[in-house]
Amino acid sequence: MQLRRIEGDLWEIPREGRMRVPGRVYSVGPPVPDDPALQQVANVAHLPGILRFSLAMPDIHWGYGFPIGGVAAMDADHGAVSPGGVGYDINCGVRVLTTTLEEEVVRAKLHAITAQLFRDVPTGVGASRAIPRLSDGELDEVLAGGARWAARRGFAAAGDDAERCEEGGRLRGADPSAVSERARARGADQLGTLGSGNHFLEVDRIAEVYDAGVAEAFGLVPGQVALQIHSGSRGLGYQVCDEFIAAIARSRGEFGEDYANLPDPQLAAAPIASALGQRYLGAMQAAANFAWANRQVMTGLAVRALLHTLGISERDLGARVLYDVCHNVAKLEEHEVDGARRRVLVHRKGATRAFGPGDARVPAPYRAVGQPVLIPGDMGRYSYVLAGTARAMTDTFGSSCHGAGRLLSRGEALRRGRGRAIARELAARGIEVISRGKKTLAEEMSEAYKDVAQVVAVMDGAGISRLVARLEPMGVIKG
Amino acid sequence: MRLALPQPHEDLGHTADVGVRVRGATAEEALARLVLAFAALASGGAGVAAEREERVAVAGGPDLAGTAVALLRELLYRLATEGLVPAACEILSADAAGAEATIAFGRRDPELHAEGADLKAVTWHAARLEREGDGWVAQAVFDV
Numbered sequence: 001m002q003l004r005r006i007e008g009d010l011w012e013i014p015r016e017g018r019m020r021v022p023g024r025v026y027s028v029g030p031p032v033p034d035d036p037a038l039q040q041v042a043n044v045a046h047l048p049g050i051l052r053f054s055l056a057m058p059d060i061h062w063g064y065g066f067p068i069g070g071v072a073a074m075d076a077d078h079g080a081v082s083p084g085g086v087g088y089d090i091n092c093g094v095r096v097l098t099t100t101l102e103e104e105v106v107r108a109k110l111h112a113i114t115a116q117l118f119r120d121v122p123t124g125v126g127a128s129r130a131i132p133r134l135s136d137g138e139l140d141e142v143l144a145g146g147a148r149w150a151a152r153r154g155f156a157a158a159g160d161d162a163e164r165c166e167e168g169g170r171l172r173g174a175d176p177s178a179v180s181e182r183a184r185a186r187g188a189d190q191l192g193t194l195g196s197g198n199h200f201l202e203v204d205r206i207a208e209v210y211d212a213g214v215a216e217a218f219g220l221v222p223g224q225v226a227l228q229i230h231s232g233s234r235g236l237g238y239q240v241c242d243e244f245i246a247a248i249a250r251s252r253g254e255f256g257e258d259y260a261n262l263p264d265p266q267l268a269a270a271p272i273a274s275a276l277g278q279r280y281l282g283a284m285q286a287a288a289n290f291a292w293a294n295r296q297v298m299t300g301l302a303v304r305a306l307l308h309t310l311g312i313s314e315r316d317l318g319a320r321v322l323y324d325v326c327h328n329v330a331k332l333e334e335h336e337v338d339g340a341r342r343r344v345l346v347h348r349k350g351a352t353r354a355f356g357p358g359d360a361r362v363p364a365p366y367r368a369v370g371q372p373v374l375i376p377g378d379m380g381r382y383s384y385v386l387a388g389t390a391r392a393m394t395d396t397f398g399s400s401c402h403g404a405g406r407l408l409s410r411g412e413a414l415r416r417g418r419g420r421a422i423a424r425e426l427a428a429r430g431i432e433v434i435s436r437g438k439k440t441l442a443e444e445m446s447e448a449y450k451d452v453a454q455v456v457a458v459m460d461g462a463g464i465s466r467l468v469a470r471l472e473p474m475g476v477i478k479g
Numbered sequence: 480m481r482l483a484l485p486q487p488h489e490d491l492g493h494t495a496d497v498g499v500r501v502r503g504a505t506a507e508e509a510l511a512r513l514v515l516a517f518a519a520l521a522s523g524g525a526g527v528a529a530e531r532e533e534r535v536a537v538a539g540g541p542d543l544a545g546t547a548v549a550l551l552r553e554l555l556y557r558l559a560t561e562g563l564v565p566a567a568c569e570i571l572s573a574d575a576a577g578a579e580a581t582i583a584f585g586r587r588d589p590e591l592h593a594e595g596a597d598l599k600a601v602t603w604h605a606a607r608l609e610r611e612g613d614g615w616v617a618q619a620v621f622d623v
Contacts, residue, residue: 037494061494061495062494062495063495063604064496064603064622084602088622089599089622124597125595125597126559126587186556186559195597197597235559238600239559241600242600245603246548246549246552249541249545249603252541253541264604265544265545265604265606266603266604268603408494409492409493409494410497410596411490411497437594438593
């Protein structure tokens with residue numbers, strides 16, 4: 001594959017063949033031309049209605065259909081929606097809660113806190129029953145209400161949790177009736193559960209602040225403790241995506257040649273305006289709301305665990321949601337394209353919204369500085385909080401990276417982890433880790449991931465999002 | 480041909496997810512091995528004691544690879560909702576229109592199968608069920 005450097009860490013895959021636009025890749029170091037993820041960037045450029053570029057963030061790695069770290073904005077009237085461009089874990093995302101607890105207070109009871117979180121937040125394969133099983137009517141309310149549903153039922157850190165989420169913690173276009181019986185059966189008892197793989201709940205210390213003014217606006221104080229939750233829509237979201245990819249794959253001939261001849265069957269796409277496209281968008285948004293409710297329930301469970309273990313009041317805990325971002329989603333947004341405001345559907349597959357200062361879609365407390373951009377790293381090193389920028393609005397449809405990005409396959413990580421006691425290694429560095437699965441710690445060890453510091457440095461250097469603070473793990477629970 | 484666990488499969492070395500490739504003398508044999516590779520991922524390679532046998536039929540398409548994906552999707556749904564893991568499999572028929580199989584299912588045991596992967600979905604990316612050389616090859620990438 002041919003690549004040319006545009007500037008700094010930004011590279012272009014020139015348009016060729018049936019590509020509708022060029023690819024643009026932000027990269028930690030020069031991209032490796034035979035990386036299959038780059039071919040996926042080029043493949044996405046074939047989708048009907050794609051605008052400007054098929055984009056990839058510096059945490060890009062080989063996915064299925066879209067690369068992970070991919071961004072594609074489609075013309076809302078004439079473009080395509082691709083369920084694979086959202087992914088199976090619809091609204092997989094990250095939430096950070098700040099507290100007024102000092103690091104020393106938590107470190108003194110770190111084992112008890114981590115163990116209590118592990119008991120109270122179900123983790124692992126098929127984890128379920130965090131809360132009583134929902135009736136069909138209650139599930140409809142979750143699918144329509146998102147984070148607000150859970151907050152109303154007392155799962156909350158403070159009174160304004162939902163307002164401090166992207167989109168206020170719910171997408172208004174959700175259509176619960178488009179969520180099948182199978183999806184409901186698969187997810188109904190998984191609300192409030194973490195799942196497995198790269199999902200986690202962390203107790204972090206705010207290790208360093210890079211921009212004091214923005215950190216103050218975000219409520220990030222060095223030496224204080226934050227919680228970080230990474231999870232998504234669980235089995236319900238997986239099933240929604242699965243069913244719509246299959247339905248669209250079966251119907252692809254109906255939408256014309258541009259849709260029938262995409263270079264990867266996982267890119268299966270339907271016109272946004274088609275009945276099938278609209279039904280998918282309704283179901284996908286309902287699943288996104290399920291994910292927000294999921295993280296909101298876990299917020300309530302985690303706050304209760306801290307209160308119980310430390311024996312303190314809510315006031316002493318001082319917990320509040322800093323922000324909650326989704327990094328697997330497609331959203332209808334307005335952006336300036338070639339000098340005109342246009343309604344576009346932005347697919348973010350492993351990418352985070354990064355709207356800049358002054359944007360009315362950013363919650364009022366952050367509007368002057370840009371939205372918080374939450375970028376988890378790996379369980380042994382650090383995570384970052386950044387802020388969205390005006391440059392992101394002009395260059396990447398208001399998008400940034402979403403994490404470190406995997407470096408090793410899970411099989412290779414297991415081979416390299418053989419004979420090592422990962423939990424003991426982390427404990428020696430002051431990080432308490434509890435995991436459900438026996439293989440998880442090897443699959444998720446730091447060496448399996450790129451260094452997220454390098455990834456966020458690319459975004460900061462390109463002006464796509466600005467470094468605000470670094471969080472370092474103290475306690476981690478994994479599936 | 481009825482095949483039972485364990486069966487050989489190759490790891491595709493996919494960075495974020497898990498991919499497997501299997502081979503067989505016929506399409507049916509390759510597809511049966513793909514079913515059992517799925518079972519091996521779900522069980523972490525530990526044994527699965529068959530409890531009941533069932534005939535499973537799925538509509539497939541638009542091609543043979545799509546049929547392989549359709550059968551795996553059905554089995555993954557049963558795994559996710561009922562904890563059922565294939566222990567043995569015979570593919571009775573497989574073509575672009577669909578597949579029919581007799582599958583002996585066991586149950587996922589949280590302790591015995593603790594090293595099993597949390598398979599979220601069967602993707603269509605790089606899915607294959609096609610002739611290669613003198614035999615057949617089947618492969619699938621699972622989202623984990």
